Amino acid sequence: MRVRVVRRGELGLLRDIERAAGRCFRDVGMAEIAEDEPLSVAELDRYRRAGGAWVAVDGADRPVAYALADRVDGNVHVEQVSVHPSWARRGVGRGLLEHLAGEARAVGAPALTLTTFAEVPWNAPYYERCGFVRLADGELTPGLREIRAREAAHGLDRWPRVCMRRTP
Numbered sequence: 227m228r229v230r231v232v233r234r235g236e237l238g239l240l241r242d243i244e245r246a247a248g249r250c251f252r253d254v255g256m257a258e259i260a261e262d263e264p265l266s267v268a269e270l271d272r273y274r275r276a277g278g279a280w281v282a283v284d285g286a287d288r289p290v291a292y293a294l295a296d297r298v299d300g301n302v303h304v305e306q307v308s309v310h311p312s313w314a315r316r317g318v319g320r321g322l323l324e325h326l327a328g329e330a331r332a333v334g335a336p337a338l339t340l341t342t343f344a345e346v347p348w349n350a351p352y353y354e355r356c357g358f359v360r361l362a363d364g365e366l367t368p369g370l371r372e373i374r375a376r377e378a379a380h381g382l383d384r385w386p387r388v389c390m391r392r393t394p
Contacts (some may be wrong), residue, residue: 227258227318229325232279233293237270239267240281240292240308247308253347256385265306268315270294273305279326282318293322295329298369302330302394304340330394335390341373343385360392365391 232240244264251259273279273294281289291309292336295302304326309319323338330338331357340358342349366374377387 227282227316227321228287229280229282229321232270232274232281232289234271234274236281236289237274240270240279240288241262241267243289243292243362244308244309245307246310247311250311250348251346256343256346257380260383262269272297275314278388280322282313282322284313291318293326295326297333297335298303298326298339298373299367300335300366301337301339301391302326302333303373304334304338306384310325320356327392327394333394338394339367339370339389339391341370341389343382343387344388350388350390353392354388356392359390361391364394365389 241264248260248262250266251257261329270279278295278390279295282291284290290313291307293307294305296305297303307319326338338358340353344350354360361370365392366389374387374389378382
């Protein structure tokens with residue numbers, strides 16, 4: 227699986243990937259998450275222009291998954307990893323995470339961080355298998371606390387959430 231920078235003309239495809247990946251949340255009683263609208267093209271383009279958007283592509287160079295990242299408190303923060311369900315369980319998400327780890331090493335970031343659902347099998351348990359550890363409340367940086375507050379305001383705390391960290 228090849229990972230490359232997302233192109234401007236592909237931003238709509240990222241929304242399609244997100245919608246398809248989100249449907250899986252219905253199976254675990256989280257229909258509201260499945261129905262949540264993906265980031266807008268303008269928001270995705272902000273990540274692209276900032277150098278924080280990558281796609282995993284198939285043999286024909288078509289995006290099948292994507293990752294978005296920000297810098298938060300000096301770390302590379304994994305904002306989103308979405309894999310189209312037809313490409314699930316093939317190591318595509320892990321490949322994107324490894325790419326982000328390489329990006330973190332390249333910029334001298336001490337860690338990758340993320341926030342995710344604690345009990346959804348393809349969220350926190352998956353990230354633990356990829357080397358992330360759950361952070362206790364006392365270990366949260368100011369930026370992670372701010373992200374969690376935004377998530378709570380968006381209604382995501384209806385389900386248990388967790389912050390995680392990994393050394394790149």
